Structures are given as C-alpha cells and as structure tokens.
Amino acid sequence: MNILVPFDFSEQAQNALKVAKTLAQKNSSKVILFHVIEPIMAQSGTHPEFRVDTSQEEYFNRMVEATRVNLDNAANSAQDDYVKVEAVVEIGGFLTSIKNYATKENDIRLIVSGTAGSKGLEEVLVGTNTEKMVRHLTCPVLTIPNEVESFETNNVLFATNLSDEQLIPLNRLQQLQGLWGNHIHLLFVNTPNDFLSTKEVIKKKEEFLRRSGLRNYTFHEYADHTQEVGIVNAANDLDVDMIVIPTHQRKGLWHFFLGSIAEGVVNHAEKPVLTVNMKLMQELS
Numbered sequence: 001m002n003i004l005v006p007f008d009f010s011e012q013a014q015n016a017l018k019v020a021k022t023l024a025q026k027n028s029s030k031v032i033l034f035h036v037i038e039p040i041m042a043q044s045g046t047h048p049e050f051r052v053d054t055s056q057e058e059y060f061n062r063m064v065e066a067t068r069v070n071l072d073n074a075a076n077s078a079q080d081d082y083v084k085v086e087a088v089v090e091i092g093g094f095l096t097s098i099k100n101y102a103t104k105e106n107d108i109r110l111i112v113s114g115t116a117g118s119k120g121l122e123e124v125l126v127g128t129n130t131e132k133m134v135r136h137l138t139c140p141v142l143t144i145p146n147e148v149e150s151f152e153t154n155n156v157l158f159a160t161n162l163s164d165e166q167l168i169p170l171n172r173l174q175q176l177q178g179l180w181g182n183h184i185h186l187l188f189v190n191t192p193n194d195f196l197s198t199k200e201v202i203k204k205k206e207e208f209l210r211r212s213g214l215r216n217y218t219f220h221e222y223a224d225h226t227q228e229v230g231i232v233n234a235a236n237d238l239d240v241d242m243i244v245i246p247t248h249q250r251k252g253l254w255h256f257f258l259g260s261i262a263e264g265v266v267n268h269a270e271k272p273v274l275t276v277n278m279k280l281m282q283e284l285s
Contacts, residue, residue, distance in 0.1 A: 012114025189230030228264035
C-alpha cells in the first residue's frame with residue numbers, strides 16, 4: 001500500500017507529509033512525494049511568435065533536473081527507520097498526471113494533500129488542485145488544512161443523508177473502526193431546501209442504523225442553511241479529529257449549478273477531511 005502526497009515544497013505540503021508518515025507507519029505503507037512540472041506548451045516549428053528557443057529549452061531542462069534533486073532531498077530528509085519515502089517527478093498537467101499515476105498498478109490507496117483553500121470567484125471558476133482531485137479521482141483523498149501536531153482518528157464525523165447508497169462507505173469506515181477503535185459521529189444536516197420533519201428524520205435514522213449495524217456511534221442532527229455549513233459547524237462544535245464525506249463527483253454543468261458538498265467542506269473546514277468515491281465503493285462491494 002502506497003500513500004501519495006502532492007508535494008510543491010510549501011508549508012501545506014509539509015503538513016500533509018507529516019500526516020502521511022503517521023498513517024504510513026501505522027499501516028506499513030510507503031510514502032510517495034509527487035511533483036508535477038507544467039510543460040512548455042509551445043514547440044519549435046510552430047508560429048514564429050510562439051517558438052521556444054534553445055535557451056528556453058535549456059532553462060526548462062535545468063529546472064526539471066533541479067526539481068528532481070530538491071524532491072529527492074526532501075524524500076531523503078523525511079525518510080526514517082519506520083517509513084520509506086520516495087520521490088516522483090512528472091511533466092504534464094497536474095490533474096492528468098496525478099490521475100494517471102494514482103492507480104491500482106502503482107498501489108496508491110490514499111492521497112494526502114495540504115490545502116490553503118480558495119475564496120470567491122476563484123473558488124467557483126478555478127478551484128484548487130485539491131478540489132480538482134476530490135472531484136475527479138477515484139482514490140480516497142485526505143485533505144490537511146493546518147499543521148497537525150499528532151494526527152488521531154479517535155473521533156470521526158461521518159456526514160450522511162441517511163440514504164442506502166451511503167451504507168457501503170459507512171461499512172468501510174466501520175472496518176477501520178475495528179482497527180482504530182474510533183467513535184463515529186453520524187451527522188444529518190437538515191436544510192430548508194431538503195427539510196424533513198422530526199418524525200421523518202427519526203424514521204430514516206432508525207432504518208439506516210438498522211441496516212448499517214453501526215456500533216460505537218453518536219447520532220447528531222443539525223439544522224443549518226446548507227449541508228456544507230452544517231458539516232463545518234458540527235465538526236468544530238464536536239471537535240472531531242476528521243470529517244468523512246462520500247462524494248458523487250459531479251462534473252460539468254451539473255457540478256457548476258449544484259456544486260459539491262465535499263469540495264465546499266474541503267475548502268472551508270479547519271479539520272482534516274477524507275472524501276471517498278461512492279461509485280468506487282459500490283464497484284468494490
């Protein structure tokens with residue numbers, strides 16, 4: 001099992017590496033520092049105004065080599081007797097490169113990524129690389145917004161709409177619960193747009209819990225303006241160690257108009273957030 005850390009030498013990447021090493025030591029995994037260099041788009045032989053001269057090509061090659069050396073140094077510094085750390089440098093677009101690398105063939109089972117968040121128009125039109133990974137990758141993504149002194153999973157918040165499709169990712173979390181002994185805070189957020197009466201919530205909750213067979217849990221119902229806000233507020237109020245959110249990975253216009261609860265929480269939460277692809281969970285079940 002390998003844990004991949006997108007690494008750009010920033011403080012956020014260092015925070016992610018620290019958490020990845022903690023998880024790797026617990027699971028006898030290897031950590032891979034992954035860095036992507038955007039290629040020179042213009043090639044010689046195209047329109048003269050866009051031609052790349054020899055000096056630019058030499059500069060790019062030197063930059064690639066220097067990055068490889070720096071990433072190797074970072075990997076060697078992070079490696080110790082308990083965790084093996086390797087460095088991988090790819091040339092290409094970030095999303096395409098990490099999507100091609102984070103496969104079963106490379107045994108990538110988890111991506112741990114630092115995030116600085118984004119605001120306003122940037123959040124809507126561009127988004128961070130972390131949000132793009134949450135939206136497009138099938139591999140689970142654990143986002144780390146701040147430095148974590150000691151990463152624990154004693155108290156985990158699982159955000160749910162109490163639908164049957166979320167029983168599979170919850171079952172996977174229960175399997176981890178057996179290993180880690182953590183307590184699951186099951187959260188249902190009641191919003192104005194999808195409001196349920198108290199009787200309706202109780203009925204759905206009882207049926208969901210019956211089918212899940214969940215143990216060592218506490219159920220919480222929050223009333224808030226949106227699911228995203230409710231999840232973030234509950235995580236802070238309960239002071240959980242981690243938030244877990246199943247994601248549908250909406251794309252295109254569907255994503256633009258409806259957005260993604262998972263991406264919104266990743267962008268605004270002060271707690272680590274683990275997003276799991278429900279489509280992948282269903283395929284593995």
